[in-house]
Amino acid sequence: MSSTTKSKSVHTVKPAVQLSKFYMACRNNDIDTVTQMLPSLTLDDIDQMEPNGSTALHAATYYGHKEIVKMLLAKGAQRTIKNRYDSTPFDEAQTDDIKKLFRRSDSTGSPTKDRFVGKNGSSFEWIFVKHDPASYASFNRESLMKCRNDEEFQRLCHGIRQQYINENGPLANVKLIDAIRLYFDKALRNNDPEEVVRAYTAETGFYTRLNEDLSQMPTHWSGTKHERSIVSILLFHPELQQYKYTGETHRGMIMSSEDLKEYVVGTVFMNKTFLSTSKDPKKTETFIACAQSAKKLKVICKYSIKHKETALDIETLSEFGHEKEVLILPYATFKVNDIRKSTGKNNDITEIDVEEIDEQVKWTKKSSYQSSHSHVASKTKTNANKNAATGDDDDSYDKMFKDAQEKGHIDPADLAQWGKSSFGTDSGADTYAKIWNDAKKGKFSKSDVAKWKKESGAVGNGDDSDLDSYDGDNDPSVFTASNEQSYATSKKFSSNKPFDMKKLMSQIDDDSDD
Secondary structure: OOOHHHHHHHHOOOOOOOOOHHHHHHHOOOHHHHHHHHHHOOHHHHOOOOOOOOOHHHHHHHOOOHHHHHHHHHHOOOOOOOOOOOOOHHHHOOOHHHHHOOOOEOOOOOEOOOOOEEOOOHHHHEEEOOOOHHHHHHHHHHOOOOOOOHHHHHHHHHHHHHHHOOOOOOOOOOOOHHHHHHHHHHHHHHOOOHHHHHHHHOOOOHHHHHHHHHHOOOOOOOOOOHHHHHHHHHHHOHHHHHHEOOEEEEEEEEEOHHHHOOOOOOOEEEEOOOEEEEOOHHHHHHHHHHOOOOOOEEEEEEEEEOOOOOEEEOOOOOOOHHHOEEEEOOOOEEEEEEEEEOOHHHOOEEEEEEEEOOOOOOOOOOOOOOOOOOOOOOOOOOOHHHHHHHOOOHHHHHHHHHHHHHOOOOOHHHHHHHHHHHHOOOOOOOOOHHHHHHHHOOEEEHHHHHHHHHHOOOOOOOOOOOOOOOOHHHOOOEEEOOOHHHHHHHHHOOOOOOOOHHHHHOOOOOOOOO
C-alpha cells in the first residue's frame, strides 16, 4: 500500500459497514473463533471481499496476527487478491516476520526447492534429440494450437475442470486441489487465462502432478488430453502474449554423475514439462543450497531464451512475486554450450549454460490469432466445393471434434454445415441422421458417410465404391472421435474418388485419449 494512512482506512471498522464475523475474528486476532469457523468455510468464503474492500487475509496480515495468517495460508487463501487500494496481502505486511510467511516453504518452514530445482533426473523433464530437433518441437506445438479465442479457451477450461481436476477425477487427492478448482472456476467465469497461470504458481500439489503427467506422454504425440490443454492455454492464448520473455533465467537440478554425463557440449534437448526458473540467479542458488543430497550432484542451469514463444515472465501473476519466476513452456529445444565447475564458496556446484537453437519451431502457416475478448468474425463462403478442396472447413471439423471429445455429443447444425461446405448437400435433409447418432457415440463409419453422400447427391448413382459392409465396432472403416488424427481423415472423403480407410488407418499412430 502506498501509505499507512490508506492502509488503516481499509481495515478500520465503521458503524455503517457490516463486516462478516470471520473477517472480524481475523482482524481482532480471535484465534479461537477462527479455529472454530475455518473448517466449515469454503475458499470462496475465506477469500470474500468485504464491504470495506478488504479480505480476511489482508486484515490479519496488516495487523500482524502471525498465527491467523499461517492458518489462512495453510487453508489455501489466495495471496494475489488486491484490495480497494490495489494491494495484495503481502503488500500489507508491516514486518519481515509476516512477509516470511508468504514465501514458498515446506512443512518445516524451510524454503522449498521442489519448484525451482529438478530432482527426478534429466529424463523426467526433457529428452535429448539427435536428429532434427525443430521437427520434434514443431510437431508437438502445432498440435496444441487450440486456444486462439474465447470459445476455444472456454472449451479447454471446461474440459480441464470437468475431467482433470473434478471432485472425482485423477487429481482428487492432490494437496489443496480445491484451491485449483477455484482458480479454474474464476477463469471460466471471467474468461481470464491469467487465473490458469495463478493456479500453476500456487503452492499446491497441482503443478507437480501436472508435470508428472506431461513427462509420461510420448514425445512425438498429437492426441488430446486435458493436461495438454493447459499447455495450449499458456502457449497460445492472446491475452498471455504480453508476458512473453526473452533473456537469461536460471534453474537448479539434482542429478547423479551418470545423468551429468549426458550433458555434452553441443547436444540438443527438448523439454517435456513446464520448467520454473528465476531471473535472479541468487534465488536459484538459495534453493539449490537447501537441497540435501549426499550422493547426487547440485547443478545450476542457465537458460538463454531467444524466442518469445518459449517462456512467460509471470512475476506479476505469481503468488510468490519475489521469486521473479520465468516459466519455460513445454516443447522448446536447447543446445548445451558450456559445462563448468563453479569456484569459491559454490565449488560443489556444476554450472551448465544452454541456449535455444536458432532454428526453433517451424510453424505451419496459420490464420492470425483473434483477440481474446472479441468474437471471431464469421467468414462468408461463396464456393462450397472450393472450400472443401482448400480446407476452409477446418473450423467445422475442429468444433465437431472438440464437442465429441469434451461434451460427448456433436451439434447437428455443425454436421449440417460440414456437409454443406464439403459436399454442397442440403442442410435441411435428414440423410445425415444416422451418422450424427454415431457421432454422438464418438465414432463414424466410412460406409455410412458414403451412403449419406450418395443419397444427398454428392456422388453419382453408379459410384458404390465406398459402400462397404459395416461390421459394427469391428469394422476397420470406423474411426473414433477420441483420436484427432483419425478424425481428420474424414477430410479425405472425396466425391470424385474412393477412399481406402484401412490403408490410411494403418499409417496413423494410436493417439487415443483416455
